[in-house]
Amino acid sequence: MQDASIGVMGGWKDGCWLWGDLGIPAPTGSGSAAGCLELFQLLSAATVTANQLDSTSWQHEDDRVFSFSSCYNVLYRKYIPFGLNNCYDSAFVAIWKVEVPLKVKVFGWRSFLNKVPTKDLLLNRGILNSSSSLECVFYDDFDESLHHSFLLCRNVAIVWKEMSEWIGLCYISILDFKENFWYWSTFCRAKKVKRGKEEIVLLAILWSIWLRRNDIVFNNSSWNSRDVVWSCKALIWR
Numbered sequence: 001m002q003d004a005s006i007g008v009m010g011g012w013k014d015g016c017w018l019w020g021d022l023g024i025p026a027p028t029g030s031g032s033a034a035g036c037l038e039l040f041q042l043l044s045a046a047t048v049t050a051n052q053l054d055s056t057s058w059q060h061e062d063d064r065v066f067s068f069s070s071c072y073n074v075l076y077r078k079y080i081p082f083g084l085n086n087c088y089d090s091a092f093v094a095i096w097k098v099e100v101p102l103k104v105k106v107f108g109w110r111s112f113l114n115k116v117p118t119k120d121l122l123l124n125r126g127i128l129n130s131s132s133s134l135e136c137v138f139y140d141d142f143d144e145s146l147h148h149s150f151l152l153c154r155n156v157a158i159v160w161k162e163m164s165e166w167i168g169l170c171y172i173s174i175l176d177f178k179e180n181f182w183y184w185s186t187f188c189r190a191k192k193v194k195r196g197k198e199e200i201v202l203l204a205i206l207w208s209i210w211l212r213r214n215d216i217v218f219n220n221s222s223w224n225s226r227d228v229v230w231s232c233k234a235l236i237w238r
Contacts, residue, residue, distance in 0.1 A: 006054050017048040035125070088178035095181070098199040100207075100235065107210060108203045111146065111177045116210070119144040137216045138223050147175055150209055158225040163205055163232055177206075197236060204235040 010019040024036060058066035060074050095108050110116050120143060122128045134143040138155040142148050150156060151173060164171035169187050174180045181202050188198040208231035215221040 006048060010048075012050065019043050088176065088182055091178040091181045094185075094199065095203070098203060099197075100200055100203055104203050104207045104235070107207055108177075108181070111150070111206055112181075114146055116146050116150075118146050118149060121146075137213055149213065150206060151175060151180075155223050155225060156209055159205060159209065159228050159232070162225070162229050163201065166229075166233070167201065200236050201232075204232040207235065208232045 009022050010017055012018075019040065022039075056066070057064040058070065061067070061070050091112060092109065095105055095112070098105060098108075107116070115121070119128060119132070119134045123130075123132070123134065128134070136142050136144045136149050136153055138149060138153045142153070151160075157173075160173075161171050163169075167188060169184070172183070174183055181199070184202040185199045188201055208228050211231065212221070212223065212228050216223065
């Protein structure tokens with residue numbers, strides 16, 4: 001699809017452009033059906049001109065040029081709720097200053113927004129269905145979700161407690177990821193953790209849990225708390 005041109009996505013009839021099905025299979029869930037409807041509504045507002053080459057246009061800027069900063073601002077406005085400011089919302093800015101690989105920052109940012117593709121989210125989007133296995137891969141007594149599999153699962157709790165003891169923190173289970181970010185960061189600064197490393201700890205834990213989760217799902221690996229803890233420390237020490 002990424003190499004296809006607009007010309008194969010529809011056709012002209014009586015001088016008017018009509019979109020086809022775009023090669024998208026019929027949606028099987030409410031989430032995918034809503035996504036398809038939103039896509040066609042966006043396309044209906046687009047102008048198609050005959051005998052011209054395809055070009056890209058970013059509608060959110062006056063010069064129609066895409067940039068990552070513009071994309072970030074669009075997503076920020078769309079997904080961060082309006083209303084009274086949350087005292088922890090500054091985590092959305094602070095996370096980009098942490099000295100970790102970009103993919104780790106992006107993952108942490110997505111966790112703040114509850115947009116990590118865990119099984120419950122994939123089910124809502126229609127990517128998984130009710131017959132799919134939805135159990136937490138760390139401990140199958142509960143379905144996989146961001147809050148359960150990263151914070152509440154009894155096996156994952158071992159990692160949080162060991163990392164807390166390692167830096168001398170009194171472990172408290174906080175369900176808001178932004179609040180967690182500031183709780184761990186503030187404590188690390190008070191404990192005089194090496195400058196530049198204060199905000200890394202929480203992101204290292206989340207990222208290491210995610211890597212182990214994917215290793216179990218895609219490589220038929222198994223849970224090992226000690227390996228995950230060492231993965232956290234390796235990311236902090238790098």
